[in-house]
Amino acid sequence: MTEPDARILWQGARRAIAGAAPQRGEPATSPVARYLDPARHERETRALRRLPHAVGPAARVAAAGDWFATVLLGVPVLVTRGDDAVLRAFINVCRHRGAIVAAEGECGSGRKRFVCPYHSWTYDCRGALVGRPHEADFPSVPRAAAALVELPVAERCGLVWVVPEAVGAFDWDAYFGPLAGELERLGYDASAAGPHERRFVQASNWKLVLDANLESYHFQYAHRETIAHLFHDNLVQQQSFGRHQRIVLPKRSLAEAPGDAASWELLGRHSNIIYFFFPSTFLLWEGDHVNGFGITPESAASAACASWMLVPAAGHAKRAAEHWSRNWKIFWDAIDEDFALAASMQRGLASGANRALNFGRNEFACDLFERELEAVLGADDSRVP
Ligand code: FES
Ligand SMILES: [Fe+2]
Structure with a gap:
């Protein structure tokens, strides 16, 4: 600006x-x-x-292991900062039988695992399925095919923005255009x-x-x-x-x-x-x-x-x-x-x-x-x- x-x-x-x-x-x-x-x-x-919607301040997920769970247009959404510092968003729904994984409306820090409360399928903060009881009973559902479903996510204007449908790659620069840059130059960034x-x-x-x-x-x-x-x-x-x-x-x-x-x-x-x-x-x-x-x-x-x-x-x-x-x-x-x-x-x-x-x-x-x-x-x- x-x-x-x-x-x-x-x-x-x-x-x-x-x-x-x-x-x-x-x-x-x-x-x-x-x-x-x-x-x-x-x-x-x-x-x-x-389309993108702001879901919360970026400062809430500033550090690895920070997370929050919300609901956007009826879709349960989980936002995490991975151990690789990458911000990700997922549909907060277990790939086993569809229970909500992280409690809606809650947030926290230092989290390495998200455990589904139903049968304990366990996801890491990058969304990967990393554990489940009685693994041998699921020969037709390999772990690699059962990661949390990822959503487009961005940090702009000091906020986290999510598209609550798995639409694949999303052109964030085209969406925000020059307008977001005005606010960011005034200090409204992830800090x-x-x-x-x-x-x-x-x-x-x-x-x-x-x-x-x-x-x-x-x-x-x-x-x-x-x-x-x-x-x-x-x-x-x-x-x-x-x-x-x-x-x-x-x-x-x-x-x-x-x-x-x-x-x-x-x-x-x-x-x-x-x-x-x-x-x-x-x-x-x-x-x-x-x-x-x-x-x-x-x-x-x-x-x-x-x-x-x-x-x-x-x-x-x-x-x-x-x-x-x-x-x-x-x-x-x-x-x-x-x-x-x-x-x-x-x-x-x-x-x-x-x-x-x-x-x-x-x-x-x-x-x-x-x-x-x-x-x-x-x-x-x-x-x-
Ligand atoms: S629905 Fe999540 S472990 Fe069964
Ligand atoms: Fe008014």
């Missing part, structure tokens, strides 16, 4: 708050079936399983600390959560009691990077900042920047840290949310733990308001009152996200029935 990049964003944000024509798109609609239909949910799940995490099930369609976070139209109303006073009304500076998006949200304080002193440091102080990695990862750069979440569907009307704070290694020691805790709370106080409204919308859409969501010209980033997903699904259900 270079200073000229910062200057372009800085000048764009200043033009926007000075009253130049704000960035707008076309009005759009999104049919309610996208958020209610179980068949649509099944199609989305199949498509999303072939970034992850001081806070949160997981819960959200009572709405996953897309409603992302729609709620890709516009600032709602800030002055939905966030009246929390962050509204910090931000300009109804302003975004959006840029697409393939299917991903970067959105600059200027703060009111930007008006008093020196106009010609653009830098990432000033940009971080006087704006927030959303890095949205399609389809499910929302990262908010807040100057000296990133707060973010991944949101993936569990059903048409519920979603799994995993959230993390990331702090660059160089900045962590500069502030007391209380600083990071306070910022985590500020983030979640506001984001909880968005999630509650998404749950309200889910109930509202199920009522049958509306046939479609209406996106205004100021909500074009929501429409861009929805359209990219339509493209992935190969769907053409954009017409309101």
